[in-house]
Structures are given as structure tokens and as C-alpha cells.
Amino acid sequence: MTQQHPTDLADPSDVADQGTIAGKVIAITGANSGIGAAIAEHLAQRGASVVLGARRADRLAEVVERIDAAGGVAFGLEVDVRQRADVARLVATAQERYGRLDVLVSNAGSMAISGFDELRQDDWDDMVATNLTGVLNGIGAALPVFRAQGSGHFVHMASTSAHRIVPTQGVYAATKTAVRVLSEALRQEAGPDLRVTVVSPGMTNTEWVRSAAADDDAASYVRSIAQPPSAIARAVAYAIEQPAGVDVGEIIVRPTAQS
Template sequence: MTEGLEGRVVVVTGASSGIGEAIALHLAERGAHVVLGARGEDALREVAGRIESAGGRAVHRATDVRRREDVEALVATAREHFGGLDVMVSNAGAMPVSLMDDLRVDDWDLMIDVNLRGVLHGIAAALPVFREQGRGHFVHIASTAAYKVVPQQALYAATKTAVRVLTDGLRQELAPDLRVSLVSPGFTHTEGIGKGSDPEIAAAMIARRDEIAMPPEAVARAVAYALEQPESVDVGEIVLRSTAQA
């Protein structure tokens, strides 16, 4: 089996902006056929169009990862267009962080549904395909919040810690036939920072982002590294952060 990405079929959720967009662009540049999912179809179409104009291969499908049937349809799109599925990148996420005292219960539900249930829906959709093919690679985007919790991020960190634990258990169960990798970025320069948080918290996070964040392309390169290892090598976890982030 080739170690490069040429012709490998990769689903990326949350591919319309930020880290997911950077992953899709980077993997497509390296020859992967990418299948892009997110809720906003216009933004997805724009990213897919850029990939195609640069000579790459991309299709997209409006997808809400909170809905199991949407993620199944995204995987079906990969099989229909490109004849299989080699990699499932579960990246879609929400970060409306807040203090627990604020009781933003709808945001708690949102983060559990997108960050955790969305990853589970990716597993449920891709695992039967991987088993049938006898090959496949899960990549889950967690966060440094899965390793260190700070105030305002209790619930967000809980979802990312759950993804980390889930991913390691999955890796152990699926070896030696399938591969499972966790990629945990620190502060990354995306529009997702502060989105959905109250304006004061959002402003502070955006200021911190502009001061210390790394570019999303750094995360994309980490994902490519995990994918490009020989079949017998499973990159379990990668944690990366800007040098300015303690």
C-alpha cells in the first residue's frame, strides 16, 4: 500500500473554514480526493471550487454531524464519487465557551452534540466501510483542552477529553487492521475562536488568538504526517501548539 496521499479518499467534516478547510486544501494538494462536509453549503462549494481550480479532486455535501444520517450520506457520497473511503477526518466542532455559572445549557448541549456525538456518528458511518474494505484510518481533531482544563472551558474540555479517551479505546479495538489517530491543536488562528461566546469572553479570546495562535496549516501538516506513515505504523496522538502557548 502506498504511503503517499495520491488518490486516497478522505472525508473531512467541518471543511468549510478554519482547520478543516486547511486540512482539505493540504491533503488535496498532496493528491487526496477530498469529500467536504459542513452545514453551510455555499462555503463548502467555494472551498471545493478552489481545490478543483488548482487541479485537485473535491466534492461536497451539506452535513450536520449532529445527525447520524447526514454523516452516513457524506460517506455514501465518498463511495459514489470516488469508489471507497480511506480516511475519515472528524474535525467539525463548536467552541462557545463560558463560565458554568452562566448556565448556558444550550451551548453545553451543542458542544456535546457536535464535538462528541459528531465524532461518534463518523465512527458509525465509516467503520462498517473500513471493515468491509479491510483498510481505513480515523483522524479525530481534539484540542490541547483534552490535556489541560482552564476556566471557561470546562464543558469544551470535557468533550475533547471524551474524544481523546474514545479515540484511544477505538485504536486499541481496531488494531491491527485499521488505524486511529488523534490530533490535538492548541490555539489556532480561525474564525471559530470566540464564536458563540458572550462578547466579553469572545473579545478576550480573539485578542489572545491574534497574539499567539498558530496557522491552521500547521494542523493540516500534522494530519498529513499521520496519514503518510507506512500501513504498519499508527500515529496514536499528536499534540501541537504555538511556541508562545504554555
Template sequence: MKGTSKVVAVTGASSGIGAATARRLAADGHRLFLGARRTDRLAGLAAEINAAGGTAAFRRLDVTDAADVADFASAAHELHGRLDVLVNNAGVMPLSPLEALRTREWDRMIDVNLRGVLHGIAAALPLMRAQGGGHFVNIASVGAYEVSPTAAVYCATKYAVRAVSEGLRQESAGDVRVTLVSPGVTESELADHIGDPAAREAMRSYRAVALPASAVADAIAYALAQPPEVDVNEIVVRPAASVR
């Protein structure tokens, strides 16, 4: 086992960055508790990790439901006696120009990308404080630093996650560590659910050069591996060939 084993809960763990993070952290010897809506995928991932000698359990999770997130964090804590890390990874990206007025998609991004992170903090922070410490890893995006056409609402949610992460870091100095990880274009299912035709086609071109999800998982593993007195605050990871 590498280093000190931690109990790590991951939201949005059924695919993409979440699944890659689960595999990487399990290989590092951490005990994983996985959450997402697609339990069939979670079951397969947990079985894969356990068969490889790791430790993983799972529970269905809807991050837009505060009570469900609270139950998720409590279940991880009850199973292992503590919760050391919460990776707030669940996210959606149905891009469209504002004039398209796809307001339901705006609401969905706010509910998943921002409220989902807040629900995770509300669920896990009391547990971490009670045990004397913990670590939040909040997945944002390069969209937390810049805005592009069709991505105004998406970027707004990611700017907000960046602000919330920094506020939590300042309020938790010396107690709970906070890391914001902001990937550039990454291989995932995020772009598969863009309903606006023009935005969908533009994103296909934009995603021609993409990071493997494992690269983002490696960044998360780096932050978790630091000693308690080191808090890695922000990591931006882009494809080397990307200019944005």
C-alpha cells in the same frame, strides 16, 4: 501526484482547520469529499481545489444528525468506490463559566464535538472494515489534556474524544488506524461564537498567539503519509511561544 492517492472525507470543512486540511491533502494528491452546513463556502473551496488540479466534491452535512453523517460517508464511498480516511473535524467552542448555566450551549458542544465524532465512526467504520482498512483522524484540542476556567464542558467533550479515539485504536489494531490531533490555539472561527461576554474577552487575550490552520493540516498530512504498518496515535501541536 505525491504518494498514494486516498479518498478523504472531512467534516467541518468550510473554514479553519477543515478548509486548510482539504487544501493540503488535495495538494498531496488525495481525493477530497467535503462536508459542512455552509454549502456556499464548500462550493468555493471545492472549485478552488479543482481549478488547482486537485479533486474535491462536497455535500451539506450536519454532524449532529446521525443519518446525515451516514449519508455523507456513503456518498463519498459511492463517488470513489471506497473511503480511506475520515477527518472528524467539526467542532464548536461557546465557552462560559458553569455558573452561567448556558445549558443549550453545553448541549451543542456535546452534540457537535462528541456525538459528531461518534456519528462519523458509526458511518465510516463498517465501510473501512469491509474494504480491509482505513484511517480516522479525530481533531481534539489541548483541552483534551487540561481544563481551564470557562472551558469545563468544552474540555469534557475533548477528553471524551481522546478516550473514544484510544478505545477505537485498541479495538482496531492491525485494521483501522486512529490518529488524535490536538491543536493549541489556532486561527479559526471557533472563538467568534462565544456568547458569554467575560469568556469572549478572555479568549481574545488568550488567542493573541495562534497557529495558522495550515500547521494543523501539516500534522494531519504527516499522519496520513505513514506506511500502513505505522499508526501515529496522538499529535499535540502548539504555537512555539505558548506555555500551555
């Protein structure tokens, strides 16, 4: 599933030096719903060309169509971040269609939370493969591109679960803590030309969070206090729009009602 929307792009070196979003080429994983879709639509509205990857091609097509209808520039392709070749293809597609890649937002995630006694080991494996290996696959695909360009920005999605551990979220929290750790190590190795940002959302009104609720009452409570995905999209935009030489290391965004 693909759609093409040509655009006139500024010179890559000019865009990299500007504290702006307009004109940037931004790839986003997990972009077919929730936080990923909100990030894609917000950045496209701000003038970025967005290259979107997700496993559910039909849902991804709907996001691309909404961006297109609003006058934005978007291209979507089916991507499973657990597969190294898929993430490499996402990065290569951005380069082929728009001449470069300025930002990679590694947003795809799994939140199949459960207590350890349930022994849902397939879910544990999926969270490690998606939340952690998926981010590493993004680094492996984009880092050589960013080095060659002399500029680039990694945005990695963690969670407030990496800051406050609660029952049933042990494996999920471990993967998100690992994302924070590897992102800081990458930042230290990146040097002055690359940027690395971790965004740690709190309770956000997405289908993943609602499905994790134990019952209808819990799901209703989640909806009543959870922040909208657009709050995370604005945080990502804030990090991206900083001028060259300014690196926003981590942003924690949570509802005021969250403990």
C-alpha cells in the same frame, strides 16, 4: 451543493499499502472554514480526492472552488454531524463517487465556551452533540466500510484543552477528553488493519477561537500568538502518509507562546 471532479484512482489495495496521500479518498467534516478547510486544501494539493461536509453550504462551495482552481479533486455536500444520517451520507458519497473511503477526518466542532454560572445549557448540549456524538456518528458510518475494505483510518480532532483544563472551558474540555478516550478504545479494538489518530490543536487562528475571546484586546492577542490552521493540516497529513502498519496515536500541535 455539489461539484464533481472525476479522477483516475489507483486500485484500493495498492493505495492502502502505500505510505502516501496521493490517490487516497478522504472525507472531512467541518470543512467549510478554519482547520477543516486547511486540511481539505492541503490534502487535495497532495493528491487526495476529498469529500467535504459542513453545515454552511455556501462557505463549503468556496472551499471546493479553491481546490478545483488549484487542480485538485473535491466534492462537497451539506452535512450536520449531529445527524447520524448526514454522516452516513457523507461516507456513502465517497464510496459511490470514488469507489472507497480511505480516511475519515472528524473535524467538525463547537467551541461555545462559557463559565458554568452562565448556565448556557443549549451551548453545552450543542458541544456534546457536535464534538462527541458527531465523532461517534463518524465511527458508526465508517467502521463497517473500513472493515469490509480491510483498511481505513480515523482522524479525530481533540484539543490541548483535553490536556490542560482552564476556567470557562469545562464542557468543551470534557467533550475533547471524551474524544481522546473513545479514540484510544477504538484503536485497541481496531486490530492491525485500521488506524486511529487523535490530533490535539492548541490555540489556532480560526473564527471559533477569535469569537471566544472576551473582548477586542483578547482577540488581538489571540491573533498575535495563534498558529495558522495550516499547521494542523500538516500534522494530519503526517499521520495519513505513514505506511500501512504504522499508527500515529496522537499529535499535539500548539504555538510556542501557549502556556
